[in-house]
Amino acid sequence: MPPAVEVTALSRVFVGKSPVVALDNIDLNVEEGELFGLLGPNGAGKTTLIKILSTLLLPSKGSARVLGYDVAKETSKIRPLINMVSGGEISGYGLLTVRENLWMFSQFYGIPGKVANERIDALLHAFGLEDKADVKVRTISTGQRQRMNIIRGFVTDPRLIFLDEPTLGLDVQTSRAIRDYIRTWVRSQVGRTLLLTTHYMREAEELCDRVAIIDRGTILACDSPEGLKKRMNRASTFVLDTTHFDSSVISTIAGVKGVSAEAMREGLRIKLVVENESAISDIISSVGAGGGKVLGLNKSEPTLEDVFIKLVGRGLE
């Protein structure tokens, strides 16, 4: 059985006045049946990889195979087996109803009429869109359009589905419903594979069997969320609350592997990954030197976010 996704030395450069290296010589394997996450900030190369794997874009160098087929040469074998949905996607034929849109795409994939109707009904129910089934798409809200597009991805029952930031911009409840559905969908039948890109740490941690951390077109690490956390080994993670000050100086202190500062109402919440806990005294001194005041300091259990900070040297946002 070939891997669901097999990427070897893959590069993608967007040529222009100033060429952009979106993917730089990456290797990646996703096994069939996996719920795999690509975690990285905006511009990391996640969407470019998804576009290549879903046959929308050609690689510049290297090879990519999906379900055993070459993405550059065997698109007609790949396309019946896959589907893709991008988060924030509000596409759709506004003059058709939600049901008509979904029906049309099901027909493009050759789904028999009765099966298609049953699936559409079940998915509309699962995503809370039953009452909008016969409403024209141009009249529904952006969030409802997004849900319709997620249904469009699943209605063809693909062997491999690519979800590019599926919960982007959605409310908490809808995001949770989508995550629940994703988990159930992958587990309910052997051989279904889902490749998800996200920049939400918790989403990746909660859903994925394995996660690849990607930044600036390079895969920095790939493992299960637990395996990635174990990579923190000797590193310690702290949460430091301070009043406002210039925190950039912290990253220059010896022993500090990563810093992510988030502005809060009262000041800053700084996540620190340090290799040597003795660096903490220097950090606290730097807060005072920078005109800030320490409000609290807690040691924390490593999270995927800490792994990301350690690998990339900065936070995701």
Add this chain to the structure above:
Amino acid sequence: MAVISHLRTLRQAAWLGWQMESNWTRPWLFIIYSIVRPIAATLILVVMFLVIKQGVANDPLMFTYTYVGAVFFMFVAQVLLGATYVIMEDREHYQTLRQIYIAPISLHVYIIGRSLSKVLLTSLSAIISMAFGLLVLRLPIDLLRVDWPLFALSMLIGLGCILSIGIALAGITFLTAKHSTGINEGIGGVFYLFCGTLFPLTVLPPWGQSIGMAIPITYWLELVRRSLYPAGGIETISGLGEFSNPAILLLLAASALVFLGLSLLIFWFADRMARRAGKVDMTTTY
């Protein structure tokens, strides 16, 4: 299996195209628009022609030549516009092109399917315009004497050829944004000028006539005219009088085949270029 898949795609795409063409307004307004627009479009050209060449109304054969050319050229303009707009609308307005592109369908069949609504509406326009020409402008066409088999055959090959050119332009639209309409109208303009649409090929310089003779639309318009007016005489106007009907049919079929091959090649190349450049799902706001 492939045939069933293509037929299913064709049906769905044609249905979608029809929804887009007919659902933008209320039915009664759509019907009025469908009747008035083609008559107005044809009359503009005819009146211009009459003004420029006063007295042509006394030459019923020449008037028929012009009128039929103007009416049937609507197929070229509308179908080419429709085919390029399939890509433009799906990419820019509905933002569905990426979903259509990765679906396991033939894009050629999808584009043809979407363009069929244009063929249908233009057929309606052509019928209305011809009826107006017969009843109001007194065109000397006898419906009982029309060579219907020749007309049907020439329409079949001609429309197939126009659709294939539409596929090539749709392919080019993958790579273009604001220039798409220009390309489509420019190509249409070339056909309008060199294919004997309003005036005979003989008024063109020799190099212009050579261009016209290489384009299947020239032969298609000629056959349409000959089949509608089989009494004889109209073939003497175009400059193709030396060719018999079967010879023109053969020229139409041969040149249409060449254009089909070229169109598929252009589409394949443009598709490959767009995929290489990442332009398949670009949103340009044009």
